[in-house]
Amino acid sequence: MTGHHKIAVLGVAKRFGETAGTSVNALSMIDLSIADGEFVSILGPSGCGKSSLLNIIAGFEESSTGRIEVDGKPISGPAPNRGVVFQEYALFPWLTVAGNIGFGPQSRGMRASKVNRIVSRYVELVSLTGFEQKYPHELSGGMRQRCALARCMANDPDIMLMDEPLAALDALTRVALQDELLRIWGEASRVRKKTVVYVTHSIDEAIFLSDRIVVMTPRPGRIQGEFVVPFPRPRLPEIRIHQDFHGLSDKIWLMLQAEAGRKSC
Ligand SMILES: Nc1ncnc2c1ncn2[C@@H]1O[C@H](COP(=O)(O)OP(=O)(O)OP(=O)(O)O)[C@@H](O)[C@H]1O
Ligand SMILES: [Mg+2]
Numbered sequence: 001m002t003g004h005h006k007i008a009v010l011g012v013a014k015r016f017g018e019t020a021g022t023s024v025n026a027l028s029m030i031d032l033s034i035a036d037g038e039f040v041s042i043l044g045p046s047g048c049g050k051s052s053l054l055n056i057i058a059g060f061e062e063s064s065t066g067r068i069e070v071d072g073k074p075i076s077g078p079a080p081n082r083g084v085v086f087q088e089y090a091l092f093p094w095l096t097v098a099g100n101i102g103f104g105p106q107s108r109g110m111r112a113s114k115v116n117r118i119v120s121r122y123v124e125l126v127s128l129t130g131f132e133q134k135y136p137h138e139l140s141g142g143m144r145q146r147c148a149l150a151r152c153m154a155n156d157p158d159i160m161l162m163d164e165p166l167a168a169l170d171a172l173t174r175v176a177l178q179d180e181l182l183r184i185w186g187e188a189s190r191v192r193k194k195t196v197v198y199v200t201h202s203i204d205e206a207i208f209l210s211d212r213i214v215v216m217t218p219r220p221g222r223i224q225g226e227f228v229v230p231f232p233r234p235r236l237p238e239i240r241i242h243q244d245f246h247g248l249s250d251k252i253w254l255m256l257q258a259e260a261g262r263k264s265c
Contacts, residue, residue, distance in 0.1 A: 006036040006159065006195040007057060011066035014052050025220040026052045032214060032223065037193030041206035043252065044216030045260055050199045054163050057197060058084050080104065083157035087164040090148035091136040097147050098132040104155040122150035125187055142173040153188045163199045178208050179237055203252045207245060208235060215252060217259050225255050
C-alpha cells in the first residue's frame, strides 16, 4: 500500500455557474494525497461535492482553482488509466454484456482476438459466464454493476473512481457485492495494485472496503477528518460484526453528525 503518491488533489475548489449569476460553491479547498494501490473512500452528506470531486479527478469536470496530479503530472482531461464506475448509466443499453466489456479495448484499436480474450477473462472474474449475449435490461441490478466493474477493469486502469456503485442495490445484494468487489479488486490487482477512490453514503461499506476514509463537511465540501481502517486484508465478511468495526463506525458517525448539527443551527 505504501509508495509514492498516485493521486494528488492540490488546493481544489469548485464553483458551478460562475457566469450564470446563480453560482454554487460545491467544494472549498481540498488537499488530498492518495498512495499507489490505496483504497480510499469518501463519505459526506448529500450535496457536499463528492461526485464533483470524483468528476474532477476523472477529468470530466475542471476545478475552479487548484489541480489534480496523477503520478506527479497535472491531468488535462479523462484518460483510460483512470476508469470510472457510477451508480447509474453505467452501461451502454444498446450493447450486450460482452459488447460493454469489450468496448474500451476495441475502441482503442485492439485486435478482435485479443478483445475476446479480455472479455472472457473479465466475464469470468465478475461471474457473468453465460450472460455474455444479454443486454443490460435483461440483467439484475447486481449483475449490471458487476458488468460495469468488468467494463472498467477491461481497460486495465491503474486508478478506479467509483461513485456509489452499489447504492441502487438492496441491502443483501449490496453486502454480497462488497465482498465480490474486494475479491475482484484483489484479482485484477495481482500484477499491480489498483488505486481506488470510492464514494459512498454507507459508513459500514466504507470501513469494510477501505484502507482510509475521508470525511467531508456539508457544502461547500472540505475535508473534515480522516480515519485509517486498521483491519487486515483479506477482509472476511464477519469483520462486520466485530466490536472494533462498530467502534470505528460510531466514531465516523459522530463526526458526520457533529457537522450536520452545526449546519442546521
Ligand atoms: N453540473 C453542475 N452544475 C451546477 N451545479 C452543480 C453541478 N454538479 C453539481 N452541482 C452542485 O454542486 C453541489 C455538489 O454536488 P455533488 O453532486 O458533487 O454532491 P454529492 O456530494 O455527490 O451529493 P450526493 O451525495 O447527493 O450524490 C450541489 O449543490 C449540486 O447542486
Ligand atoms: Mg454524488
